[in-house]
Amino acid sequence: MASYIYGIDFGTSNSALSIFDEEKNEIVDTISIPSVLYFSSNGSETTCTVGSDAICQYISDGMKGRFMKSIKRVLPRSSFVDTRIGSNKYTATDLATFIIKELKEMADKRIGQSCTKAILGRPVFFDDDDTRKDALAQKRLMNAAFNAGLEDIEFQFEPIGAAFAYEKSLTKKERVLVADLGGGTTDFTIINLDPAKSGSKNRREDIVATGGIYIGGDSFDSSFMWDRGTPYFGRGVQYESGPGKFLDLPLSLFANICSWEKMNFFNGQKIRNDIDRYFFLSKNNPKFENLITLIENNLGYTVFREIEKTKIELSGLNQTRFHYNDFEILLDEEITLEQYNQIINKDLTKINNYLDSFLNQYQIKPEEIDSIFLTGGTSLVQAIQDLFKTKFPKTPINSGDNFISVAKGLAYSGYLFE
Numbered sequence: 001m002a003s004y005i006y007g008i009d010f011g012t013s014n015s016a017l018s019i020f021d022e023e024k025n026e027i028v029d030t031i032s033i034p035s036v037l038y039f040s041s042n043g044s045e046t047t048c049t050v051g052s053d054a055i056c057q058y059i060s061d062g063m064k065g066r067f068m069k070s071i072k073r074v075l076p077r078s079s080f081v082d083t084r085i086g087s088n089k090y091t092a093t094d095l096a097t098f099i100i101k102e103l104k105e106m107a108d109k110r111i112g113q114s115c116t117k118a119i120l121g122r123p124v125f126f127d128d129d130d131t132r133k134d135a136l137a138q139k140r141l142m143n144a145a146f147n148a149g150l151e152d153i154e155f156q157f158e159p160i161g162a163a164f165a166y167e168k169s170l171t172k173k174e175r176v177l178v179a180d181l182g183g184g185t186t187d188f189t190i191i192n193l194d195p196a197k198s199g200s201k202n203r204r205e206d207i208v209a210t211g212g213i214y215i216g217g218d219s220f221d222s223s224f225m226w227d228r229g230t231p232y233f234g235r236g237v238q239y240e241s242g243p244g245k246f247l248d249l250p251l252s253l254f255a256n257i258c259s260w261e262k263m264n265f266f267n268g269q270k271i272r273n274d275i276d277r278y279f280f281l282s283k284n285n286p287k288f289e290n291l292i293t294l295i296e297n298n299l300g301y302t303v304f305r306e307i308e309k310t311k312i313e314l315s316g317l318n319q320t321r322f323h324y325n326d327f328e329i330l331l332d333e334e335i336t337l338e339q340y341n342q343i344i345n346k347d348l349t350k351i352n353n354y355l356d357s358f359l360n361q362y363q364i365k366p367e368e369i370d371s372i373f374l375t376g377g378t379s380l381v382q383a384i385q386d387l388f389k390t391k392f393p394k395t396p397i398n399s400g401d402n403f404i405s406v407a408k409g410l411a412y413s414g415y416l417f418e
């Protein structure tokens, strides 16, 4: 029977699996799915749909049920135990299992057998520098892989995976800075690549530095929602806190609709009671009513889809329109690239500062880098490309395989089993 290794990139936005054929010594296929889940209930029975099917099903069900995105961000949350959906409870491991299992089943079907050997990617830091949370996230991911039917499992940093994929395109030795900018994290590695060494055992000494920061495309979308979205949902509206005393509605209400890890669980009775009370105290403000409509009709996904669309359009244009119109909620804004860059400026500055400290920490000067490899969906953002061009004015910048380079490179990391 043929023998295979799966390279599995469990991503915040997209997950991918590359199938490495050990006899042919090459990747024979790569599969990619959106990292989303949709739970629908039929009487007492709850079913979970995964990936593109989840999106279609959720939309065709009129956005009833529970839709979940960015599950990877839940993995390091020690405060998250489980979430109840219908009569079932799901842990973070259970949620990740659905996605890994789906990928494994799709891949097993392609190769006509069950492969239980896998290299799983992980960001350099799942969360900021908290090692306990980081260990928790890796453990949950490991358990998810086991529950999905994998047995022989190794971990590899995602940017090292991306580096090994990039190495396949090289014709000579290079010291490369790989930056993998995803939905949840931005990961870096500096690595000495050598096409002659591709797939060989001794790669550990080639890895010069690894680092990362907990910022990605989701952070940009959150910043956009805060800046351009939340004013339509009541941010800045006042309520009567006592006789004749007016205060702005609490900002925490709006922070909840800016990030997926909060939005995934933003349906508790206490929050609903608070919102109903503030609605009354704001004299039934129509903007704040939009927030109630958003929650009651589960519109988070469709609003964020428009936010992402706006971002993607601005990866190629200098101006576009952010438009959302559903359930009597109308969001409509003309937005220039310059304004967009201003909205994400805080996130850009954090990435920029982190990159400076990363190079400093390892005492590497920009001129010591032969080339840069940018990958991950967020590397397509114009301001991100400008950031690298400014910092490394003389260094060639390459990019490619934005959504599958990590999975491919993980599949090329078979040396980890030896």
Ligand SMILES: Nc1ncnc2c1ncn2[C@@H]1O[C@H](COP(=O)(O)OP(=O)(O)OP(=O)(O)O)[C@@H](O)[C@H]1O
Residues within 6 Å of the ligand: 010, 011, 012, 013, 014, 015, 035, 072, 158, 181, 182, 183, 184, 185, 186, 216, 217, 218, 308, 311, 312, 315, 375, 376, 377, 378, 379, 380, 381, 402, 403
């Ligand atoms: N053309 C584009 N322009 C700007 N951003 C984009 C574009 N296409 C996708 N993105 C963004 O890229 C991100 C997804 O990229 P990717 O699939 O590399 O992330 P991921 O691997 O799932 O996340 P992570 O590695 O952080 O866990 C999303 O935030 C998405 O909105």
Ligand SMILES: [Mg+2]
Residues within 6 Å of the ligand: 009, 011, 012, 158, 180, 181, 182, 183, 376, 406
């Ligand atoms: Mg990624």
